[in-house]
Amino acid sequence: MEPSLDRNTANHSNATSTADKKKEAVLEACRRRDLSALRALAESPGGFLTDSIRQQAWPILLGLPPSDIKPEADSLSSWEFLPRHKDEDQVQLDVNRAFIYYPDNQTDSQLAHQKSLLSQLILSVLRQHPYLCYFQGYHDIAQVLLLVLPSSVQLPAVTHLSLFHIRDFMLPSLSPAIAQLRLIPDILRLSDPPLWRHLSHTEPFFALSGTLTMYAHDITSLGEIARLFDVLLAREPVFTVYLFAAIVRSRREELFDTPPDEPEMLHSILSKLPVPLELEGLIAEAVRLQREVPPEKLPAWKGISRWSVLKTSNGRGGEENEGARSVEQGRMYFERQVEELRWEKKKARARKWVWKHRGPARMVAVAVLVGVLAVWLRKGPLPGPLVSGLGYLSGLLARWWR
Amino acid sequence: MYLAEGRDKRVKAILEVGEWAGTVKLVVIGSSGVGKTALLRLYCDHEWDPRLATSTIGIDFKTKRLLVGDQPYKVNIFDTAGQERFRTLSASYYRGAHGVILVYDITNRKSFLDLEGWFQEAKTCSTEVVVLCLVGAKLDKAAQGERQVSTEEGRALAESHGAIFYEVSAKTGENFREPFVGTVQRIVGTPGLLEAVRRKPVPDALRLNRGDYYTKPIILVSLLHCCLSG
Numbered sequence: 224m225e226p227s228l229d230r231n232t233a234n235h236s237n238a239t240s241t242a243d244k245k246k247e248a249v250l251e252a253c254r255r256r257d258l259s260a261l262r263a264l265a266e267s268p269g270g271f272l273t274d275s276i277r278q279q280a281w282p283i284l285l286g287l288p289p290s291d292i293k294p295e296a297d298s299l300s301s302w303e304f305l306p307r308h309k310d311e312d313q314v315q316l317d318v319n320r321a322f323i324y325y326p327d328n329q330t331d332s333q334l335a336h337q338k339s340l341l342s343q344l345i346l347s348v349l350r351q352h353p354y355l356c357y358f359q360g361y362h363d364i365a366q367v368l369l370l371v372l373p374s375s376v377q378l379p380a381v382t383h384l385s386l387f388h389i390r391d392f393m394l395p396s397l398s399p400a401i402a403q404l405r406l407i408p409d410i411l412r413l414s415d416p417p418l419w420r421h422l423s424h425t426e427p428f429f430a431l432s433g434t435l436t437m438y439a440h441d442i443t444s445l446g447e448i449a450r451l452f453d454v455l456l457a458r459e460p461v462f463t464v465y466l467f468a469a470i471v472r473s474r475r476e477e478l479f480d481t482p483p484d485e486p487e488m489l490h491s492i493l494s495k496l497p498v499p500l501e502l503e504g505l506i507a508e509a510v511r512l513q514r515e516v517p518p519e520k521l522p523a524w525k526g527i528s529r530w531s532v533l534k535t536s537n538g539r540g541g542e543e544n545e546g547a548r549s550v551e552q553g554r555m556y557f558e559r560q561v562e563e564l565r566w567e568k569k570k571a572r573a574r575k576w577v578w579k580h581r582g583p584a585r586m587v588a589v590a591v592l593v594g595v596l597a598v599w600l601r602k603g604p605l606p607g608p609l610v611s612g613l614g615y616l617s618g619l620l621a622r623w624w625r
Numbered sequence: 626m627y628l629a630e631g632r633d634k635r636v637k638a639i640l641e642v643g644e645w646a647g648t649v650k651l652v653v654i655g656s657s658g659v660g661k662t663a664l665l666r667l668y669c670d671h672e673w674d675p676r677l678a679t680s681t682i683g684i685d686f687k688t689k690r691l692l693v694g695d696q697p698y699k700v701n702i703f704d705t706a707g708q709e710r711f712r713t714l715s716a717s718y719y720r721g722a723h724g725v726i727l728v729y730d731i732t733n734r735k736s737f738l739d740l741e742g743w744f745q746e747a748k749t750c751s752t753e754v755v756v757l758c759l760v761g762a763k764l765d766k767a768a769q770g771e772r773q774v775s776t777e778e779g780r781a782l783a784e785s786h787g788a789i790f791y792e793v794s795a796k797t798g799e800n801f802r803e804p805f806v807g808t809v810q811r812i813v814g815t816p817g818l819l820e821a822v823r824r825k826p827v828p829d830a831l832r833l834n835r836g837d838y839y840t841k842p843i844i845l846v847s848l849l850h851c852c853l854s855g
Contacts, residue, residue: 313708316658317680359657359708360682397710428714432682440682487701491686 245269246276253279262457266510268503270453274371277449281368282376284456286387286548291379302347310357311346317362318342324443326370341369348381352550354557355385355393360432363439364389371449386553388460390532392435394557396564402526403464403533404430409521410468414512418475425486429493430467437463441496454506459536461518462509469508473497530560592620646696647819649809650703650721652751654743655728656736657707660762663795664728665704668805673795681706683714691806693813700809712746719750723818724758724808731761731779731792732771744786754818757788758808764794 245264249271252260261280264271271277282291308314318341322334329337345365349357368380391399404427411419432440437455442448455463471478474497481488518524518533527533535556577584653661662681667673669687685704690697703722705715719725725747729736740759747757761779766772776792783790789807793800812818 313657319658320678320680323677323679356710358710359680359706362680395710397713401714426717428683431684431714435682440679487686487688487703490684491688494685 242269242272246272249276249280253283256283258284258457265453265457266506270450274449277371277453278373278376281372281452281456282380285380285383287376287379287383288547288549291376302343302350305350306353308346308349308353308357310349313359314342314345314349314357314362317359318345321362321366325445337369340374341366344369344377344381347378348385352382352385352554354554354561356395358392358435360436360440361385361389361393363436367439367445367448367452370445371452382550383548383553384456386550386557387536387548388456388532389435389437390553390557391528391560394560394564396568398564398567399528399531399560400431400435401428402523402528402531403434403461404428405523405526406461406464406518406521407468407471409523410465410512410516411471413516413520414468415472415475418472418478421478421483422471422489424483425489425493429490430464430471432494433467433470433496434463438466438496442500447500447502451502451506460532461536462513465513466505466509468512469505470496472508472512473501473505528560528563530556530563532556588620644697645699646693647813648699648701649691649723649812649819650701651724651726651805651808652703652705652715652719652722652747653726653728654705654715654747655707655760656730656733656739656743659707659728659730659733659736660795661707661728662704664760664762664793664801664804665702667795667798667801669702673798675796683711684718689805691809693810696813698809698813700805702805719747722751722755723812724756725751726758726760726804726808727788728760728762729774729779730763731774732763732766734773737761737774737778737782740782744788754815756808756811756815756818757783757786758804759783759786759788759790760804761790761792762795764792764799765796 245267249261249264252264261284265280265284271280318338321341322329322337326337341362345357345362348365349355364384365381368377368384372380385393391403407427407430408419408422411422438451439448442451455466471493474492477492478489481492483489529535653665655661657680662685663673663675663678665685665687669689681704683706687702687704689700689702691700692698703715703718705711705718727740727743727747729740731737744757747755759779759782761774761776779792780790782788789804789811791800791803791807793804795801
């Protein structure tokens with residue numbers, strides 16, 4: 224009996240010392256603001272292990288300037304005097320439905336207090352950055368930061384998260400979010416063609432709540448979502464998409480049991496996370512997938528705006544800024560993308576108009592072409608092959624136009 | 626036409642074989658927080674727990690077996706998010722829908738006023754023959770004097786749009802089956818509706834933009850090819 228007891232104790236103390244060593248390593252990386260070391264630690268099993276370490280590491284990963292991390296920062300002041308944000312009613316509706324799964328054992332008055340804190344936190348971000356659009360699910364993300372971080376850094380943390388991780392989802396339109404989802408089929412196509420074929424009739428909208436909310440809407444344990452946030456904050460924003468691809472792949476068998484021509488059923492399976500959720504394995508698999516098929520290899524990557532968080536996440540302040548990112552920078556990217564969306568909308572409207580009037584438009588185009596050719600020909604004879612080539616080209620264009 | 630929900634054994638056997646007389650597709654829409662998900666969860670999963678009420682992100686899907694007469698139907702129900710920004714997405718799920726259930730909260734006047742927009746969406750996004758059903762939810766709160774929309778108003782609006790009308794409560798369970806059963810019954814009873822919807826192409830406006838990066842290179846390459854070979 225005794226030897227085994229001894230071994231147990233030894234194992235136990237081994238485990239403790241490994242955990243202690245890791246804690247020390249995370250804290251040391253925090254002191255040096257060493258992002259790549261933090262990233263490696265976040266990917267390894269257990270992530271940052273405890274909330275007290277997360278309180279050190281997350282602000283750094285989020286790129287908060289050291290001045291914002293001071294405990295006395297009076298972060299929530301004066302938001303009440305700013306003008307109302309257009310989405311405040313929606314925020315209220317969602318905050319009323321927050322704190323469903325955690326924290327445990329709350330009395331009604333504690334719950335009401337938490338909800339009022341959450342509402343204050345979200346409203347102060349939105350009022351200070353009125354250009355951001357609130358989306359349902361944002362409250363799930365804010366809730367995690369509220370429960371893990373000390374109150375003094377909550378506001379800058381949620382602000383930085385909004386601007387550098389989920390900025391695309393806070394634009395006036397949902398299309399940049401959809402563009403991100405389109406990466407998932409591409410990852411599958413390159414890493415698992417049979418599964419991709421099986422899902423080819425299913426739109427990737429099943430991944431919407433997972434990616435949009437950084438899984439905070441779907442993971443029902445605070446410990447698990449906090450551990451997942453370690454790695455989501457440490458890596459580029461595109462990692463959420465790879466993680467979803469890893470989740471899809473982990474459910475191959477279940478998916479193959481459902482016929483490919485039942486997209487509703489497939490959607491239904493994939494829109495809920497598997498239970499139990501093997502987070503560590505999935506994180507490792509997502510890391511592997513991203514290495515195997517990097518974003519640049521995915522055709523849908525071209526559909527992502529150059530101002531998207533996915534394409535601007537490398538622009539960290541560098542050594543001299545100790546990895547800090549400025550809010551102005553995020554806002555600039557946001558506004559560029561709004562501009563781009565406005566332009567896209569105009570283009571779509573024009574395309575629609577042309578399509579609606581394609582008969583007359585085609586005639587005008589042919590007339591202009593003939594006119595140009597006529598003028599050109601009057602200037603002097605053109606070499607024969609060029610004329611016939613042009614004729615062929617215009618014929619082809621007309622056929623394509625139809 | 627009588628209706629049962631798998632209560633006797635024969636019925637259950639038919640339902641379990643998984644052979645359907647048809648698949649009916651319903652979409653549930655309405656403003657945020659009116660109780661779409663609660664109603665659906667009660668109907669499909671026999672659950673009602675206000676503590677578990679979360680917002681729907683994007684789109685959710687549930688399925689239910691239902692007998693109409695002695696014919697088993699599979700009912701696929703799409704639950705949509707109430708927030709405006711998700712509407713572009715739910716629009717794509719109207720494709721092939723046979724019925725639309727519009728929900729408002731009888732204790733929230735605004736959710737009733739929003740219905741004009743929801744009816745508009747239901748009509749532009751689906752076929753002309755689609756069956757509409759208007760549902761006033763949270764009927765239990767009427768007893769506490771919280772009602773802001775009268776039954777008559779609700780019924781009048783429904784009639785003006787040719788929709789079926791119910792007031793329901795997920796909390797007490799009052800009428801909770803009727804909107805689904807009534808809608809499916811009317812769909813099945815409308816000759817040709819189940820077949821017609823299946824063949825209807827998606828309206829162009831509803832296609833989600835997949836980006837031009839697939840088509841542009843194809844056109845360029847084919848042009849080049851033609852020029853060179855011509």
